Amino acid sequence: MLSAAERARYDRHLLLPEFGAAGQERLKSARVLIVGAGGLGSPAGLYLAAAGIGTLGLIDHDRVELSNLQRQVLFASDEIGAPKAGTARRRLLALNPEISVHAHEFKLRAANAAELLANYDLVVDGSDRLATRYLVNDACVLLGKPLVSAAIHRFEGQAISYAPERAPCYRCLFPEVSEQVVPNCAEAGVLGVLPGVMGSLQALEAIKILAGIGTPLFGRLLTFDALAMSWQEFHFTRREDCAVCGAHASIRTLRDSAGAELDNSSSAIEALQPRELQARQQRAAIDGAAPTLVDVRQPHEFALSHLPAARNIPLPDLERRLPEIPLHFPVVFICRSGARSLAAAKLAEHAGMGAIAHLEGGMLAWAAELAPAMRIAPPD
Amino acid sequence: MKHRVRIPSPLRSYTAGAAQVSAEGETLDDLLAALERAHPGMRFRMIDEQQRIRPHMRIFINTHEAGTLASALAPGDEVHLICALSGG
Numbered sequence: 001m002l003s004a005a006e007r008a009r010y011d012r013h014l015l016l017p018e019f020g021a022a023g024q025e026r027l028k029s030a031r032v033l034i035v036g037a038g039g040l041g042s043p044a045g046l047y048l049a050a051a052g053i054g055t056l057g058l059i060d061h062d063r064v065e066l067s068n069l070q071r072q073v074l075f076a077s078d079e080i081g082a083p084k085a086g087t088a089r090r091r092l093l094a095l096n097p098e099i100s101v102h103a104h105e106f107k108l109r110a111a112n113a114a115e116l117l118a119n120y121d122l123v124v125d126g127s128d129r130l131a132t133r134y135l136v137n138d139a140c141v142l143l144g145k146p147l148v149s150a151a152i153h154r155f156e157g158q159a160i161s162y163a164p165e166r167a168p169c170y171r172c173l174f175p176e177v178s179e180q181v182v183p184n185c186a187e188a189g190v191l192g193v194l195p196g197v198m199g200s201l202q203a204l205e206a207i208k209i210l211a212g213i214g215t216p217l218f219g220r221l222l223t224f225d226a227l228a229m230s231w232q233e234f235h236f237t238r239r240e241d242c243a244v245c246g247a248h249a250s251i252r253t254l255r256d257s258a259g260a261e262l263d264n265s266s267s268a269i270e271a272l273q274p275r276e277l278q279a280r281q282q283r284a285a286i287d288g289a290a291p292t293l294v295d296v297r298q299p300h301e302f303a304l305s306h307l308p309a310a311r312n313i314p315l316p317d318l319e320r321r322l323p324e325i326p327l328h329f330p331v332v333f334i335c336r337s338g339a340r341s342l343a344a345a346k347l348a349e350h351a352g353m354g355a356i357a358h359l360e361g362g363m364l365a366w367a368a369e370l371a372p373a374m375r376i377a378p379p380d
Numbered sequence: 381m382k383h384r385v386r387i388p389s390p391l392r393s394y395t396a397g398a399a400q401v402s403a404e405g406e407t408l409d410d411l412l413a414a415l416e417r418a419h420p421g422m423r424f425r426m427i428d429e430q431q432r433i434r435p436h437m438r439i440f441i442n443t444h445e446a447g448t449l450a451s452a453l454a455p456g457d458e459v460h461l462i463c464a465l466s467g468g
Binding site for chain 2: 036038126129150155157158190223236326
């Protein structure tokens, strides 16, 4: 039963004949988990809390950063450095003290996903990594939980909804995607309002599914082009060969994909050996995901010898010239011995770039291992 | 037969930033070949060496998924190239 205070708070919902007290009661008894308190999770969380979802959970292991505030409207400037999930919990309870909010300040992994999701009726996925998207999708399929999933990139948004027996899943749409071929917001940028639109849409879908009204995005991919201000809808069906919801599914238990081991909160700079870099360049010829090579030595060092595809941005100029580096593919920094390239990688990481590596041992190691005839200039 | 083709933002570096281009083709395969001629390198980002649509790409003809590269295109059909996004 709704209390007098709740009847007053949700009055505009109760006025809707299609929704009414029965719909509000359903929301009150519902438990929704939001994965990622970021650009999508912020508006989704605010609207779901305001709408009176009885139990909300937020899982996010990150802390609030200054660069989040352009779009993550759950957080304020004086909360920089604070854990996101706990900070979001306080904000949502201030908005609606009638509900319960649980903060899960850890990283979602195969080992903890089933136990966590078991406590919820529906999942809203606003994560920023494909590995997490697949883990959430697989967990929802295996546990039989509805899922509202959205993703954003630059000026574009996508959304689908899943429910057991009623819709194809995310893997039916995109069976398997390598993190390297799909840029994320940290690499490619995003217009701040875009996740506001898509996260609000996720809250709307969750409410519709929980209240049993309207037509959710089951088997439909909704895309939004913010520049053209156009929405489009595409129909997709369950794949017979889907690895998780198909007739002969191979995924029976949850697993972390390789990308899930990369942790955004700690340094993810990769140190590449010369042969690893060479192998990656050869592989790039096949999969098209060529790493961008940025040589941070001085121009006179670069002039004497450098790797064929490398471009020269001397370390002192790097911060100013970071925007010149294409963001769609991994970047590998190179110098003479590996010290300046590591400094460059740290600078790029600090600036918010993802998929960063450097050549360990630098051009000296490259020449020693792979190009004995190559002459390497001294730094001065 | 010319068709309107919608380009996802991760592939717009091949179309000089254009979100939409036009290309000719009686089938999806023809159209992708025409796109490749106009925008070299683009087809390989969508189709692998086994001539399969890459798993992070979906191609829709109007509002329905194109099953195979042999899918026929009718006059007025629009082709939408959709790329998985990861941002949140």
